[in-house]
Amino acid sequence: MKTITINxxxxxxxxxxxxxxxxxxxxxLTVTIIVKPSDNSQQENKPKGKGWPANFFEExxxxxxxxxxxIDSEGVFDDLENxxxx
Numbered sequence: 220m221k222t223i224t225i226n227x228x229x230x231x232x233x234x235x236x237x238x239x240x241x242x243x244x245x246x247x248l249t250v251t252i253i254v255k256p257s258d259n260s261q262q263e264n265k266p267k268g269k270g271w272p273a274n275f276f277e278e279x280x281x282x283x284x285x286x287x288x289x290i291d292s293e294g295v296f297d298d299l300e301n302x303x304x305x
Contacts, residue, residue, distance in 0.1 A: 226257060 221241070229235050235254070 223239060223241075225237075225239065227235060227237065237252075241248070
């Protein structure tokens with residue numbers, strides 16, 4: 220079994236045309252095709268705002284003004300300035 224990865228473009232007709240040399244002749248083959256949009260296509264369809272839902276910040280900004288957040292102690296950490304690797 221051989222895996223072949225190619226990048227191709229689908230035109231306005233929505234049909235993917237493949238011409239792939241496999242260096243095999245006069246043989247029956249089982250061909251499996253996985254269609255995945257390229258990384259460039261996914262970025263074009265990605266929502267604006269770096270993935271945040273539309274109006275997320277406008278709708279949530281100030282939502283905790285009546286309930287202040289309490290930050291507990293972060294604990295005690297070792298002094299790493301004098302830490303030596305052995």
